[in-house]
Amino acid sequence: MEENTVRQFKKGGLELILLCLIAEKERYGYELLAELDRAAPVLGFAREGTVYPILYRLQNAGLLACRMGTSPRNGGTKKYYSLTEKGRTALTELASFWNGYAACVEGFLRRAALKEEG
Amino acid sequence: MAERRSEEYIRQVKRALRCPRAQKREIEQDLREALRSAVENGEDEAAALARFGPADEFARAAGGGKPLRGKGFLLTGTLLLAAGAGGTAAWFSRPWQAPGDAIGQADAATGIQVVSGLPVDGPSLLLGGSALLILLALGCFFMAWRRRREEQ
Structure with missing residues:
Protein backbone atom coordinates (compact mmCIF):
# COMPACT_ATOMS: atom_id res chain seq x y z
CA MET A 1 0.00 0.00 0.00
CA GLU A 2 1.21 3.52 -0.78
CA GLU A 3 2.26 4.70 2.67
CA ASN A 4 2.48 8.38 1.84
CA THR A 5 -1.05 8.46 0.42
CA VAL A 6 -2.43 6.68 3.47
CA ARG A 7 -0.62 9.15 5.74
CA GLN A 8 -2.19 12.06 3.84
CA PHE A 9 -5.67 10.51 4.16
CA LYS A 10 -5.21 10.07 7.89
CA LYS A 11 -3.91 13.58 8.38
CA GLY A 12 -6.77 15.13 6.45
CA GLY A 13 -9.37 13.12 8.31
CA LEU A 14 -7.87 13.66 11.75
CA GLU A 15 -8.80 17.34 11.86
CA LEU A 16 -12.43 16.48 11.17
CA ILE A 17 -12.41 13.58 13.67
CA LEU A 18 -11.00 15.86 16.40
CA LEU A 19 -13.74 18.41 15.73
CA CYS A 20 -16.33 15.61 15.97
CA LEU A 21 -14.91 14.33 19.27
CA ILE A 22 -14.83 17.80 20.79
CA ALA A 23 -18.34 18.52 19.49
CA GLU A 24 -19.64 15.58 21.58
CA LYS A 25 -18.31 17.11 24.81
CA GLU A 26 -15.37 19.19 25.97
CA ARG A 27 -12.23 17.09 26.27
CA TYR A 28 -8.60 17.44 27.27
CA GLY A 29 -5.58 16.45 25.18
CA TYR A 30 -4.84 13.02 26.59
CA GLU A 31 -8.52 12.13 26.60
CA LEU A 32 -8.65 12.85 22.87
CA LEU A 33 -5.64 10.64 22.24
CA ALA A 34 -7.08 7.80 24.30
CA GLU A 35 -10.43 8.07 22.50
CA LEU A 36 -8.72 8.04 19.12
CA ASP A 37 -6.83 4.88 20.06
CA ARG A 38 -10.02 3.24 21.28
CA ALA A 39 -12.48 4.29 18.58
CA ALA A 40 -10.33 4.79 15.50
CA PRO A 41 -7.73 2.00 15.43
CA VAL A 42 -7.50 2.34 11.65
CA LEU A 43 -5.64 5.60 12.23
CA GLY A 44 -2.91 3.74 14.09
CA PHE A 45 -1.65 4.81 17.49
CA ALA A 46 -2.46 8.52 17.88
CA ARG A 47 0.61 10.60 18.53
CA GLU A 48 0.81 13.74 20.62
CA GLY A 49 3.19 15.17 18.04
CA THR A 50 0.39 15.03 15.46
CA VAL A 51 -2.66 15.82 17.57
CA TYR A 52 -1.41 18.83 19.57
CA PRO A 53 -0.29 20.87 16.53
CA ILE A 54 -3.75 20.30 14.98
CA LEU A 55 -5.38 21.46 18.22
CA TYR A 56 -3.22 24.62 18.20
CA ARG A 57 -4.12 25.29 14.58
CA LEU A 58 -7.84 24.87 15.25
CA GLN A 59 -7.55 27.08 18.31
CA ASN A 60 -5.69 29.79 16.37
CA ALA A 61 -8.34 29.63 13.67
CA GLY A 62 -10.97 30.34 16.34
CA LEU A 63 -12.68 26.96 15.93
CA LEU A 64 -11.76 25.77 19.43
CA ALA A 65 -11.91 27.47 22.79
CA CYS A 66 -10.11 26.19 25.84
CA ARG A 67 -10.30 26.55 29.59
CA MET A 68 -8.26 25.21 32.46
CA GLY A 69 -10.29 22.82 34.59
CA THR A 70 -9.93 20.14 37.20
CA SER A 71 -10.02 16.55 36.10
CA PRO A 72 -12.85 14.67 37.87
CA ARG A 73 -10.63 11.62 37.88
CA ASN A 74 -7.74 12.80 40.01
CA GLY A 75 -8.15 16.52 40.59
CA GLY A 76 -5.25 17.48 38.34
CA THR A 77 -5.42 20.61 36.20
CA LYS A 78 -6.25 19.96 32.57
CA LYS A 79 -6.80 22.10 29.52
CA TYR A 80 -10.27 21.39 28.17
CA TYR A 81 -11.11 22.07 24.54
CA SER A 82 -14.61 22.94 23.33
CA LEU A 83 -16.10 24.03 20.01
CA THR A 84 -16.83 27.69 19.39
CA GLU A 85 -19.75 28.83 17.24
CA LYS A 86 -17.31 29.23 14.38
CA GLY A 87 -16.10 25.69 15.08
CA ARG A 88 -19.65 24.30 14.88
CA THR A 89 -20.22 26.05 11.57
CA ALA A 90 -16.88 24.75 10.27
CA LEU A 91 -17.75 21.22 11.38
CA THR A 92 -21.10 21.35 9.56
CA GLU A 93 -19.42 22.61 6.40
CA LEU A 94 -16.58 20.08 6.62
CA ALA A 95 -19.01 17.22 7.24
CA SER A 96 -21.04 18.25 4.20
CA PHE A 97 -17.89 18.42 2.09
CA TRP A 98 -16.70 15.07 3.42
CA ASN A 99 -19.99 13.36 2.49
CA GLY A 100 -19.77 14.67 -1.05
CA TYR A 101 -16.10 13.77 -1.27
CA ALA A 102 -16.64 10.24 0.02
CA ALA A 103 -19.55 9.69 -2.41
CA CYS A 104 -17.40 10.93 -5.27
CA VAL A 105 -14.47 8.63 -4.38
CA GLU A 106 -16.83 5.70 -3.93
CA GLY A 107 -18.31 6.39 -7.36
CA PHE A 108 -14.88 6.18 -8.94
CA LEU A 109 -14.05 3.03 -6.99
CA ARG A 110 -17.28 1.39 -8.22
CA ARG A 111 -16.47 2.35 -11.80
CA ALA A 112 -12.98 0.85 -11.48
CA ALA A 113 -14.42 -2.33 -9.93
CA LEU A 114 -17.02 -2.68 -12.73
CA LYS A 115 -14.30 -2.24 -15.35
CA GLU A 116 -12.20 -4.94 -13.73
CA GLU A 117 -15.20 -7.31 -13.60
CA GLY A 118 -16.20 -6.59 -17.18
CA MET B 1 15.99 9.65 34.65
CA GLY B 63 4.49 27.06 16.89
CA GLY B 64 4.47 27.48 13.16
CA GLY B 65 2.10 30.45 13.22
CA LYS B 66 3.88 33.76 13.06
CA PRO B 67 7.65 33.69 13.19
CA LEU B 68 9.07 36.54 15.23
CA ARG B 69 11.18 38.71 12.98
CA GLY B 70 11.77 41.31 15.68
CA LYS B 71 15.33 40.92 16.91
CA GLY B 72 17.10 40.01 13.67
CA PHE B 73 15.11 42.53 11.66
CA LEU B 74 15.82 45.27 14.18
CA LEU B 75 19.52 44.49 14.42
CA THR B 76 19.99 44.38 10.63
CA GLY B 77 18.01 47.60 10.20
CA THR B 78 19.98 49.41 12.90
CA LEU B 79 23.32 48.24 11.50
CA LEU B 80 22.36 49.32 7.98
CA LEU B 81 21.21 52.70 9.24
CA ALA B 82 24.38 53.13 11.28
CA ALA B 83 26.53 52.24 8.27
CA GLY B 84 24.54 54.64 6.07
CA ALA B 85 24.70 57.53 8.54
CA GLY B 86 28.41 56.96 9.23
CA GLY B 87 29.21 56.77 5.52
CA THR B 88 27.25 59.94 4.75
CA ALA B 89 28.90 61.83 7.61
CA ALA B 90 32.36 60.66 6.52
CA TRP B 91 31.67 61.55 2.89
CA PHE B 92 30.62 65.11 3.67
CA SER B 93 33.29 65.88 6.26
CA ARG B 94 36.08 64.09 4.29
CA PRO B 95 38.58 64.05 7.12
CA TRP B 96 41.14 62.28 4.91
CA GLN B 97 41.25 64.99 2.26
CA ALA B 98 42.44 68.59 2.46
CA PRO B 99 39.99 71.08 0.94
CA GLY B 100 40.70 72.40 -2.54
CA ASP B 101 41.55 75.89 -1.38
CA ALA B 102 43.96 74.81 1.39
CA ILE B 103 47.59 75.77 0.97
CA GLY B 104 49.44 72.47 0.73
CA GLN B 105 49.07 70.46 3.93
CA ALA B 106 50.30 73.25 6.14
CA ASP B 107 46.92 74.34 7.54
CA ALA B 108 48.19 73.98 11.05
CA ALA B 109 51.22 76.19 10.40
CA THR B 110 49.30 79.02 8.80
CA GLY B 111 46.54 81.19 10.08
CA ILE B 112 44.25 80.23 7.22
CA GLN B 113 40.88 78.90 8.37
CA VAL B 114 39.49 76.08 6.26
CA VAL B 115 35.75 76.43 6.12
CA SER B 116 33.47 73.60 4.97
CA GLY B 117 31.00 74.23 2.15
CA LEU B 118 28.24 72.61 4.21
CA PRO B 119 25.95 74.63 6.45
CA VAL B 120 27.01 72.36 9.38
CA ASP B 121 30.43 71.16 10.42
CA GLY B 122 31.52 67.51 10.55
CA PRO B 123 31.09 66.87 14.30
CA SER B 124 27.62 68.44 14.33
CA LEU B 125 26.63 66.35 11.35
CA LEU B 126 27.90 63.24 13.11
CA LEU B 127 26.08 64.19 16.29
CA GLY B 128 22.86 64.92 14.41
CA GLY B 129 23.15 61.68 12.47
CA SER B 130 23.69 59.71 15.66
CA ALA B 131 20.70 61.39 17.32
CA LEU B 132 18.56 60.55 14.29
CA LEU B 133 19.83 56.98 14.41
CA ILE B 134 19.01 56.63 18.08
CA LEU B 135 15.53 58.03 17.45
CA LEU B 136 15.00 55.58 14.59
CA ALA B 137 16.25 52.66 16.73
CA LEU B 138 13.92 53.72 19.57
CA GLY B 139 11.05 53.93 17.10
CA CYS B 140 11.84 50.42 15.83
CA PHE B 141 12.02 49.09 19.41
CA PHE B 142 8.69 50.71 20.22
CA MET B 143 7.04 49.23 17.14
CA ALA B 144 8.47 45.77 17.87
CA TRP B 145 7.29 46.04 21.50
CA ARG B 146 3.80 47.03 20.37
CA ARG B 147 3.64 44.18 17.87
CA ARG B 148 4.71 41.76 20.56
CA ARG B 149 2.06 43.02 22.94
CA GLU B 150 -0.58 42.68 20.24
CA GLU B 151 0.55 39.12 19.53
CA GLN B 152 0.28 38.25 23.22
Missing part, protein backbone atom coordinates in the same frame (compact mmCIF):
# COMPACT_ATOMS: atom_id res chain seq x y z
CA ALA B 2 12.80 9.88 32.55
CA GLU B 3 11.95 13.15 34.29
CA ARG B 4 15.34 14.60 33.34
CA ARG B 5 14.76 13.50 29.74
CA SER B 6 11.35 15.18 29.75
CA GLU B 7 12.83 18.42 31.08
CA GLU B 8 15.53 18.31 28.42
CA TYR B 9 12.90 17.68 25.74
CA ILE B 10 10.75 20.58 26.95
CA ARG B 11 13.84 22.83 26.98
CA GLN B 12 14.67 21.81 23.39
CA VAL B 13 11.11 22.47 22.23
CA LYS B 14 11.08 25.90 23.91
CA ARG B 15 14.38 26.80 22.27
CA ALA B 16 13.16 25.72 18.83
CA LEU B 17 9.79 27.48 19.07
CA ARG B 18 9.35 30.63 16.96
CA CYS B 19 6.30 32.22 18.47
CA PRO B 20 5.32 34.83 21.07
CA ARG B 21 6.34 34.19 24.67
CA ALA B 22 2.76 33.63 25.83
CA GLN B 23 2.28 30.91 23.23
CA LYS B 24 5.58 29.30 24.25
CA ARG B 25 4.37 29.18 27.86
CA GLU B 26 1.08 27.62 26.75
CA ILE B 27 2.86 24.92 24.72
CA GLU B 28 5.17 24.18 27.63
CA GLN B 29 2.18 23.78 29.98
CA ASP B 30 0.48 21.49 27.46
CA LEU B 31 3.58 19.32 27.17
CA ARG B 32 3.81 18.98 30.93
CA GLU B 33 0.09 18.21 31.20
CA ALA B 34 0.25 15.58 28.46
CA LEU B 35 3.19 13.85 30.12
CA ARG B 36 1.50 14.00 33.52
CA SER B 37 -1.70 12.54 32.06
CA ALA B 38 0.25 9.70 30.44
CA VAL B 39 1.86 8.82 33.76
CA GLU B 40 -1.51 9.09 35.57
CA ASN B 41 -2.87 6.56 33.08
CA GLY B 42 -0.12 4.11 33.89
CA GLU B 43 2.04 4.90 30.89
CA ASP B 44 5.78 5.14 30.85
CA GLU B 45 6.86 8.79 30.57
CA ALA B 46 9.63 7.91 28.12
CA ALA B 47 7.15 6.14 25.83
CA ALA B 48 4.81 9.13 25.92
CA LEU B 49 7.73 11.41 25.19
CA ALA B 50 8.67 9.35 22.15
CA ARG B 51 5.20 9.93 20.69
CA PHE B 52 5.84 13.68 20.56
CA GLY B 53 8.54 13.05 17.96
CA PRO B 54 11.79 15.04 17.63
CA ALA B 55 11.71 18.33 19.57
CA ASP B 56 12.42 20.56 16.56
CA GLU B 57 9.72 18.86 14.48
CA PHE B 58 7.18 19.24 17.25
CA ALA B 59 8.17 22.90 17.72
CA ARG B 60 7.85 23.57 14.00
CA ALA B 61 4.41 21.97 13.86
CA ALA B 62 3.16 23.52 17.11
Whole structure:
Protein backbone atom coordinates (compact mmCIF):
# COMPACT_ATOMS: atom_id res chain seq x y z
CA MET A 1 0.00 0.00 0.00
CA GLU A 2 1.21 3.52 -0.78
CA GLU A 3 2.26 4.70 2.67
CA ASN A 4 2.48 8.38 1.84
CA THR A 5 -1.05 8.46 0.42
CA VAL A 6 -2.43 6.68 3.47
CA ARG A 7 -0.62 9.15 5.74
CA GLN A 8 -2.19 12.06 3.84
CA PHE A 9 -5.67 10.51 4.16
CA LYS A 10 -5.21 10.07 7.89
CA LYS A 11 -3.91 13.58 8.38
CA GLY A 12 -6.77 15.13 6.45
CA GLY A 13 -9.37 13.12 8.31
CA LEU A 14 -7.87 13.66 11.75
CA GLU A 15 -8.80 17.34 11.86
CA LEU A 16 -12.43 16.48 11.17
CA ILE A 17 -12.41 13.58 13.67
CA LEU A 18 -11.00 15.86 16.40
CA LEU A 19 -13.74 18.41 15.73
CA CYS A 20 -16.33 15.61 15.97
CA LEU A 21 -14.91 14.33 19.27
CA ILE A 22 -14.83 17.80 20.79
CA ALA A 23 -18.34 18.52 19.49
CA GLU A 24 -19.64 15.58 21.58
CA LYS A 25 -18.31 17.11 24.81
CA GLU A 26 -15.37 19.19 25.97
CA ARG A 27 -12.23 17.09 26.27
CA TYR A 28 -8.60 17.44 27.27
CA GLY A 29 -5.58 16.45 25.18
CA TYR A 30 -4.84 13.02 26.59
CA GLU A 31 -8.52 12.13 26.60
CA LEU A 32 -8.65 12.85 22.87
CA LEU A 33 -5.64 10.64 22.24
CA ALA A 34 -7.08 7.80 24.30
CA GLU A 35 -10.43 8.07 22.50
CA LEU A 36 -8.72 8.04 19.12
CA ASP A 37 -6.83 4.88 20.06
CA ARG A 38 -10.02 3.24 21.28
CA ALA A 39 -12.48 4.29 18.58
CA ALA A 40 -10.33 4.79 15.50
CA PRO A 41 -7.73 2.00 15.43
CA VAL A 42 -7.50 2.34 11.65
CA LEU A 43 -5.64 5.60 12.23
CA GLY A 44 -2.91 3.74 14.09
CA PHE A 45 -1.65 4.81 17.49
CA ALA A 46 -2.46 8.52 17.88
CA ARG A 47 0.61 10.60 18.53
CA GLU A 48 0.81 13.74 20.62
CA GLY A 49 3.19 15.17 18.04
CA THR A 50 0.39 15.03 15.46
CA VAL A 51 -2.66 15.82 17.57
CA TYR A 52 -1.41 18.83 19.57
CA PRO A 53 -0.29 20.87 16.53
CA ILE A 54 -3.75 20.30 14.98
CA LEU A 55 -5.38 21.46 18.22
CA TYR A 56 -3.22 24.62 18.20
CA ARG A 57 -4.12 25.29 14.58
CA LEU A 58 -7.84 24.87 15.25
CA GLN A 59 -7.55 27.08 18.31
CA ASN A 60 -5.69 29.79 16.37
CA ALA A 61 -8.34 29.63 13.67
CA GLY A 62 -10.97 30.34 16.34
CA LEU A 63 -12.68 26.96 15.93
CA LEU A 64 -11.76 25.77 19.43
CA ALA A 65 -11.91 27.47 22.79
CA CYS A 66 -10.11 26.19 25.84
CA ARG A 67 -10.30 26.55 29.59
CA MET A 68 -8.26 25.21 32.46
CA GLY A 69 -10.29 22.82 34.59
CA THR A 70 -9.93 20.14 37.20
CA SER A 71 -10.02 16.55 36.10
CA PRO A 72 -12.85 14.67 37.87
CA ARG A 73 -10.63 11.62 37.88
CA ASN A 74 -7.74 12.80 40.01
CA GLY A 75 -8.15 16.52 40.59
CA GLY A 76 -5.25 17.48 38.34
CA THR A 77 -5.42 20.61 36.20
CA LYS A 78 -6.25 19.96 32.57
CA LYS A 79 -6.80 22.10 29.52
CA TYR A 80 -10.27 21.39 28.17
CA TYR A 81 -11.11 22.07 24.54
CA SER A 82 -14.61 22.94 23.33
CA LEU A 83 -16.10 24.03 20.01
CA THR A 84 -16.83 27.69 19.39
CA GLU A 85 -19.75 28.83 17.24
CA LYS A 86 -17.31 29.23 14.38
CA GLY A 87 -16.10 25.69 15.08
CA ARG A 88 -19.65 24.30 14.88
CA THR A 89 -20.22 26.05 11.57
CA ALA A 90 -16.88 24.75 10.27
CA LEU A 91 -17.75 21.22 11.38
CA THR A 92 -21.10 21.35 9.56
CA GLU A 93 -19.42 22.61 6.40
CA LEU A 94 -16.58 20.08 6.62
CA ALA A 95 -19.01 17.22 7.24
CA SER A 96 -21.04 18.25 4.20
CA PHE A 97 -17.89 18.42 2.09
CA TRP A 98 -16.70 15.07 3.42
CA ASN A 99 -19.99 13.36 2.49
CA GLY A 100 -19.77 14.67 -1.05
CA TYR A 101 -16.10 13.77 -1.27
CA ALA A 102 -16.64 10.24 0.02
CA ALA A 103 -19.55 9.69 -2.41
CA CYS A 104 -17.40 10.93 -5.27
CA VAL A 105 -14.47 8.63 -4.38
CA GLU A 106 -16.83 5.70 -3.93
CA GLY A 107 -18.31 6.39 -7.36
CA PHE A 108 -14.88 6.18 -8.94
CA LEU A 109 -14.05 3.03 -6.99
CA ARG A 110 -17.28 1.39 -8.22
CA ARG A 111 -16.47 2.35 -11.80
CA ALA A 112 -12.98 0.85 -11.48
CA ALA A 113 -14.42 -2.33 -9.93
CA LEU A 114 -17.02 -2.68 -12.73
CA LYS A 115 -14.30 -2.24 -15.35
CA GLU A 116 -12.20 -4.94 -13.73
CA GLU A 117 -15.20 -7.31 -13.60
CA GLY A 118 -16.20 -6.59 -17.18
CA MET B 1 15.99 9.65 34.65
CA ALA B 2 12.80 9.88 32.55
CA GLU B 3 11.95 13.15 34.29
CA ARG B 4 15.34 14.60 33.34
CA ARG B 5 14.76 13.50 29.74
CA SER B 6 11.35 15.18 29.75
CA GLU B 7 12.83 18.42 31.08
CA GLU B 8 15.53 18.31 28.42
CA TYR B 9 12.90 17.68 25.74
CA ILE B 10 10.75 20.58 26.95
CA ARG B 11 13.84 22.83 26.98
CA GLN B 12 14.67 21.81 23.39
CA VAL B 13 11.11 22.47 22.23
CA LYS B 14 11.08 25.90 23.91
CA ARG B 15 14.38 26.80 22.27
CA ALA B 16 13.16 25.72 18.83
CA LEU B 17 9.79 27.48 19.07
CA ARG B 18 9.35 30.63 16.96
CA CYS B 19 6.30 32.22 18.47
CA PRO B 20 5.32 34.83 21.07
CA ARG B 21 6.34 34.19 24.67
CA ALA B 22 2.76 33.63 25.83
CA GLN B 23 2.28 30.91 23.23
CA LYS B 24 5.58 29.30 24.25
CA ARG B 25 4.37 29.18 27.86
CA GLU B 26 1.08 27.62 26.75
CA ILE B 27 2.86 24.92 24.72
CA GLU B 28 5.17 24.18 27.63
CA GLN B 29 2.18 23.78 29.98
CA ASP B 30 0.48 21.49 27.46
CA LEU B 31 3.58 19.32 27.17
CA ARG B 32 3.81 18.98 30.93
CA GLU B 33 0.09 18.21 31.20
CA ALA B 34 0.25 15.58 28.46
CA LEU B 35 3.19 13.85 30.12
CA ARG B 36 1.50 14.00 33.52
CA SER B 37 -1.70 12.54 32.06
CA ALA B 38 0.25 9.70 30.44
CA VAL B 39 1.86 8.82 33.76
CA GLU B 40 -1.51 9.09 35.57
CA ASN B 41 -2.87 6.56 33.08
CA GLY B 42 -0.12 4.11 33.89
CA GLU B 43 2.04 4.90 30.89
CA ASP B 44 5.78 5.14 30.85
CA GLU B 45 6.86 8.79 30.57
CA ALA B 46 9.63 7.91 28.12
CA ALA B 47 7.15 6.14 25.83
CA ALA B 48 4.81 9.13 25.92
CA LEU B 49 7.73 11.41 25.19
CA ALA B 50 8.67 9.35 22.15
CA ARG B 51 5.20 9.93 20.69
CA PHE B 52 5.84 13.68 20.56
CA GLY B 53 8.54 13.05 17.96
CA PRO B 54 11.79 15.04 17.63
CA ALA B 55 11.71 18.33 19.57
CA ASP B 56 12.42 20.56 16.56
CA GLU B 57 9.72 18.86 14.48
CA PHE B 58 7.18 19.24 17.25
CA ALA B 59 8.17 22.90 17.72
CA ARG B 60 7.85 23.57 14.00
CA ALA B 61 4.41 21.97 13.86
CA ALA B 62 3.16 23.52 17.11
CA GLY B 63 4.49 27.06 16.89
CA GLY B 64 4.47 27.48 13.16
CA GLY B 65 2.10 30.45 13.22
CA LYS B 66 3.88 33.76 13.06
CA PRO B 67 7.65 33.69 13.19
CA LEU B 68 9.07 36.54 15.23
CA ARG B 69 11.18 38.71 12.98
CA GLY B 70 11.77 41.31 15.68
CA LYS B 71 15.33 40.92 16.91
CA GLY B 72 17.10 40.01 13.67
CA PHE B 73 15.11 42.53 11.66
CA LEU B 74 15.82 45.27 14.18
CA LEU B 75 19.52 44.49 14.42
CA THR B 76 19.99 44.38 10.63
CA GLY B 77 18.01 47.60 10.20
CA THR B 78 19.98 49.41 12.90
CA LEU B 79 23.32 48.24 11.50
CA LEU B 80 22.36 49.32 7.98
CA LEU B 81 21.21 52.70 9.24
CA ALA B 82 24.38 53.13 11.28
CA ALA B 83 26.53 52.24 8.27
CA GLY B 84 24.54 54.64 6.07
CA ALA B 85 24.70 57.53 8.54
CA GLY B 86 28.41 56.96 9.23
CA GLY B 87 29.21 56.77 5.52
CA THR B 88 27.25 59.94 4.75
CA ALA B 89 28.90 61.83 7.61
CA ALA B 90 32.36 60.66 6.52
CA TRP B 91 31.67 61.55 2.89
CA PHE B 92 30.62 65.11 3.67
CA SER B 93 33.29 65.88 6.26
CA ARG B 94 36.08 64.09 4.29
CA PRO B 95 38.58 64.05 7.12
CA TRP B 96 41.14 62.28 4.91
CA GLN B 97 41.25 64.99 2.26
CA ALA B 98 42.44 68.59 2.46
CA PRO B 99 39.99 71.08 0.94
CA GLY B 100 40.70 72.40 -2.54
CA ASP B 101 41.55 75.89 -1.38
CA ALA B 102 43.96 74.81 1.39
CA ILE B 103 47.59 75.77 0.97
CA GLY B 104 49.44 72.47 0.73
CA GLN B 105 49.07 70.46 3.93
CA ALA B 106 50.30 73.25 6.14
CA ASP B 107 46.92 74.34 7.54
CA ALA B 108 48.19 73.98 11.05
CA ALA B 109 51.22 76.19 10.40
CA THR B 110 49.30 79.02 8.80
CA GLY B 111 46.54 81.19 10.08
CA ILE B 112 44.25 80.23 7.22
CA GLN B 113 40.88 78.90 8.37
CA VAL B 114 39.49 76.08 6.26
CA VAL B 115 35.75 76.43 6.12
CA SER B 116 33.47 73.60 4.97
CA GLY B 117 31.00 74.23 2.15
CA LEU B 118 28.24 72.61 4.21
CA PRO B 119 25.95 74.63 6.45
CA VAL B 120 27.01 72.36 9.38
CA ASP B 121 30.43 71.16 10.42
CA GLY B 122 31.52 67.51 10.55
CA PRO B 123 31.09 66.87 14.30
CA SER B 124 27.62 68.44 14.33
CA LEU B 125 26.63 66.35 11.35
CA LEU B 126 27.90 63.24 13.11
CA LEU B 127 26.08 64.19 16.29
CA GLY B 128 22.86 64.92 14.41
CA GLY B 129 23.15 61.68 12.47
CA SER B 130 23.69 59.71 15.66
CA ALA B 131 20.70 61.39 17.32
CA LEU B 132 18.56 60.55 14.29
CA LEU B 133 19.83 56.98 14.41
CA ILE B 134 19.01 56.63 18.08
CA LEU B 135 15.53 58.03 17.45
CA LEU B 136 15.00 55.58 14.59
CA ALA B 137 16.25 52.66 16.73
CA LEU B 138 13.92 53.72 19.57
CA GLY B 139 11.05 53.93 17.10
CA CYS B 140 11.84 50.42 15.83
CA PHE B 141 12.02 49.09 19.41
CA PHE B 142 8.69 50.71 20.22
CA MET B 143 7.04 49.23 17.14
CA ALA B 144 8.47 45.77 17.87
CA TRP B 145 7.29 46.04 21.50
CA ARG B 146 3.80 47.03 20.37
CA ARG B 147 3.64 44.18 17.87
CA ARG B 148 4.71 41.76 20.56
CA ARG B 149 2.06 43.02 22.94
CA GLU B 150 -0.58 42.68 20.24
CA GLU B 151 0.55 39.12 19.53
CA GLN B 152 0.28 38.25 23.22
